Amino acid sequence: TRSTRPQRLLKAVQKHATRGDPQSVISAIDHFCRHSEWAMNIGDEKGSILDSVVSEVNPEKVLELGTYCGYSTVRIARLLPPGARLITLEFNADYAAIARQVIIWAGLEDKVQLVEGASEDWIPRMKEHFGIETFDFVFLDHWKDRYLPDTKLMEDCGLLRKGTVLLADNVICPGVPDYLAYVRNSLSYKSCYFKSHLEYTKAEDGLEKSVFLG
Numbered sequence: 001t002r003s004t005r006p007q008r009l010l011k012a013v014q015k016h017a018t019r020g021d022p023q024s025v026i027s028a029i030d031h032f033c034r035h036s037e038w039a040m041n042i043g044d045e046k047g048s049i050l051d052s053v054v055s056e057v058n059p060e061k062v063l064e065l066g067t068y069c070g071y072s073t074v075r076i077a078r079l080l081p082p083g084a085r086l087i088t089l090e091f092n093a094d095y096a097a098i099a100r101q102v103i104i105w106a107g108l109e110d111k112v113q114l115v116e117g118a119s120e121d122w123i124p125r126m127k128e129h130f131g132i133e134t135f136d137f138v139f140l141d142h143w144k145d146r147y148l149p150d151t152k153l154m155e156d157c158g159l160l161r162k163g164t165v166l167l168a169d170n171v172i173c174p175g176v177p178d179y180l181a182y183v184r185n186s187l188s189y190k191s192c193y194f195k196s197h198l199e200y201t202k203a204e205d206g207l208e209k210s211v212f213l214g
């Protein structure tokens with residue numbers, strides 16, 4: 001039967017990227033999405049903003065909500081210092097299977113733990129299952145209806161500390177109005193918007209960076 005888009009994206013990585021070279025994996029995915037088939041990776045323009053925020057935070061403990069094919073997982077993990085750890089949650093088993101192989105192709109499997117399942121089921125288990133006290137950086141890129149409830153859940157589970165940085169993708173397209181209103185009006189967050197474009201298109205999109213104030 002016909003292959004899936006994530007399967008074709010993985011084939012493009014294995015054909016054009018060099019094993020153990022994260023930048024070549026990123027470039028191969030961006031080329032595939034620009035010239036073959038659009039896919040919902042954060043992309044190179046918003047990806048550069050992600051890179052700059054990750055470099056500024058220089059996090060030890062990272063949580064990514066929404067792995068998809070592992071593009072942003074590779075972007076983040078390639079910037080982490082030795083010993084730093086990224087946990088990425090993916091609900092869709094087919095996406096997770098592709099992402100595992102993309103992460104291995106990039107040679108970043110030692111820094112990344114990919115967990116299959118629902119964010120609301122795993123967020124409450126971060127302490128007892130992964131020994132995580134708090135996260136330094138959280139990247140929200142899963143489902144727009146889960147951004148706000150999962151943020152409140154992370155607060156309630158004590159997973160955010162003074163200075164934890166949340167970075168949210170797609171705050172304009174598809175848009176997360178309830179989440180934006182919350183982080184922009186809450187006294188517990190300092191929030192700012194990075195205007196950009198929807199991956200591989202001219203449509204507006206952007207990232208919202210929100211620092212938890214405790």
Ligand SMILES: O=c1[nH]cnc2c(O)c(F)c(-c3ccc(F)cc3)cc12
Binds near residue numbers: 041042170173199
């Ligand atoms: O569901 C999503 N989860 C995470 N990231 C997404 C994204 O970056 C998108 F561009 C889009 C998207 C899909 C179709 C469109 F027409 C526009 C944006 C969706 C998601």
Ligand SMILES: [Mg+2]
Binds near residue numbers: 042
């Ligand atoms: Mg996205």
